Amino acid sequence: MQFCKPMVVLAVLGASLLLPSGLAAQNKPEGSSQTTLTLPPADPPRDEKGSTKPPIRVNVNEVIVPVTVTDEKGRFVSDLDRKDFHVFEENKPQTIRFFTRERSQPVVIGFLLDLSTESRIHWKNFQNATEELVQNLLTGDPKFSGYLITYSQDAEIAVDTTSDPEPLVEKVRKLKPGGGSALFDAIYLACTKRKPIRGEPIDPRRVIVIVGDGHDNASKYSLNQVIELAQRNLVTIYCISTQAFGFTNSSDDNLVRLAVETGGRVVYPLGDVYKDTDGYLSKPSDDGNYALTVGIGAYKSAVDNKMYRAVADIVGEVTTQYIIRYVSDNDTSKNYRNVKVVVDLANVRVRARKGYYAATP
Numbered sequence: 001m002q003f004c005k006p007m008v009v010l011a012v013l014g015a016s017l018l019l020p021s022g023l024a025a026q027n028k029p030e031g032s033s034q035t036t037l038t039l040p041p042a043d044p045p046r047d048e049k050g051s052t053k054p055p056i057r058v059n060v061n062e063v064i065v066p067v068t069v070t071d072e073k074g075r076f077v078s079d080l081d082r083k084d085f086h087v088f089e090e091n092k093p094q095t096i097r098f099f100t101r102e103r104s105q106p107v108v109i110g111f112l113l114d115l116s117t118e119s120r121i122h123w124k125n126f127q128n129a130t131e132e133l134v135q136n137l138l139t140g141d142p143k144f145s146g147y148l149i150t151y152s153q154d155a156e157i158a159v160d161t162t163s164d165p166e167p168l169v170e171k172v173r174k175l176k177p178g179g180g181s182a183l184f185d186a187i188y189l190a191c192t193k194r195k196p197i198r199g200e201p202i203d204p205r206r207v208i209v210i211v212g213d214g215h216d217n218a219s220k221y222s223l224n225q226v227i228e229l230a231q232r233n234l235v236t237i238y239c240i241s242t243q244a245f246g247f248t249n250s251s252d253d254n255l256v257r258l259a260v261e262t263g264g265r266v267v268y269p270l271g272d273v274y275k276d277t278d279g280y281l282s283k284p285s286d287d288g289n290y291a292l293t294v295g296i297g298a299y300k301s302a303v304d305n306k307m308y309r310a311v312a313d314i315v316g317e318v319t320t321q322y323i324i325r326y327v328s329d330n331d332t333s334k335n336y337r338n339v340k341v342v343v344d345l346a347n348v349r350v351r352a353r354k355g356y357y358a359a360t361p
Helices: 117-137 166-174 183-192 223-232 252-262 297-319
Strands: 009-012 033-039 056-071 085-089 092-094 096-100 107-114 144-151 155-162 205-212 235-241 322-327 336-343 348-352 355-357
Touching (some): 056 085, 056 336, 117 144, 117 166, 117 297, 144 166, 183 223, 183 235, 205 252, 205 297, 223 235, 223 355, 235 252
Parallel strands (some): 107 144
Antiparallel strands (some): 009 033, 033 056, 056 322, 056 348, 085 336, 144 155
């Protein structure tokens, strides 16, 4: 990538998976990518033997910001240009150095599937939705990779990073729910233990899709710790909530925080699906502790339609993003820096990461 000045070349170094300070000590906590500016002078200096001296190298912070823009009806706005965007760091305007609106950019996606007891009543619906997500986002093209992490009482990497969707689909089809919920440990695994792809988090970028209700009663790590971990590792988190029937769920706040802090979103396919249908709980059953079975008549049709829309929304969000990169010129000493992206259009919604952790000089 080149800046406007033709003699300035920006070479991006490989980024590694990082732990926040609350999880483990480290020498270089990063939230932006580490880069090197190579500045060859017009007349390269030479040593006493006449050999050219090496170019001057200066470490800087390049901040990567994936951005989604939708209109008032939730439709993606995908025809904007660089001039339509403004980026502010700690309320200070920043110069956009790189911009792209290319669709289907390389991405590595973590599918985190809730196997807790609470997911039983709608298990088949969310099992099918996860299969659809995998098949739509992993097409066999090597620029799209993914991995599967399941969580109940414990979290585990069920299928490590691959561009082949079949191992993930086959694994999902064999799963059965039961036990507690270690959501935060699952996010920790996604950020630290799975096999990374060369070039992350810039190309491909990192995404996590959680299929669950946000409840956690078994993790070793906290919500604040894994949010910081995701931010340091430039992960965007999306969620398909398994909350159903319009019931309130205090754990939903966990999903909202994970999504908002990292620039993602939460969709609720079954939150109000029953309101215009009847017979949604009318078939006796001996399955688990439930006396009735969900999924007949008009209700089943409504569920299928809502699940289809939820999958389509997440797939569209992941594949229809603008990518903005800038080199911070902020002289603040703050470790965590707030970022805001503004678009020069009325009646649009902009979703982007709320901030990043600056690299140590």
